[in-house]
Amino acid sequence: MNHGLHAEMESAVAAVIGDMREAVTQLAAALAAERSALEQADAEALHLAGTAKQAQMERLEQLDGERVQLLRAIAAPAPAQSAAWSEVVAALADCQRANQYNGQVVGQRLRQVRQALSVLTGGSESTLYGPAGTLRTDHRQQSLAEA
Template sequence: MSAALQVELDGALSAVLDDMQRSLAELADELATERAALLAADVPAIDAAGARKQGLMQALEQLDAERQQLVSSAPRIAAAQQARWQELLGRLRECRDLNQRNGSIVQQRLGSVRRALAILTGQDSEAGVYGRSGALHASARSHMLAEV
């Protein structure tokens, strides 16, 4: 491989890694915005953050495909950028952890809503029996909660 081609490939890989770094920083910011929206129960902000997060993930996937192509074309250049790649992997793990925390908030809220619905409909979501088919059957009768 000629020196000029190596320099060009190194520059291209460096540019892709720069773009990935910027996208990861934006993703971390978006995850923080999403967390604030979840805690405030701001549905429009949650939807907007989710859409922006999805766009950033698609951009990162495209950048990673470019990175993989460059790495396979020039393994020697990829080795020189290995430390930088490890740094990006660490940032990806941080974003994954932030996303999982946001998912936990969603699961907690969903559980609360399900429990409230079970109370309002008179169904104990924990109670139920198994029928002959092996399917779980919950009590379908409702209870009077109050009398006016």
């Protein structure tokens, strides 16, 4: 590969990593919006945040494919590209932690809803859904007036 083409490929790698950095920043914003929507129990905001999060994840996946292809064409990335990539990886790790936290909040809310359903139906949590995840109708149903 001639020097001019190699420099052009390195420039392309740097541009892709820069685009990834921007996508990670937008992903972090979507995760923060998701956390806020969860805290406020705002279903519409949660939907919008989830859509934005999914879009950024797809964008990152596409950009990473481009990055990998470009890096195959140039034997070794420049030190500046390696440092920029390390920053992207660190930011992605932060996003992963934020996403896990949001998942824990969702899990907690789901447990609370299941407990409330259990109280309302007079059954135990485990009798509401069968092993296949389908609603079981054989649990005891009492209206609150009978209790």
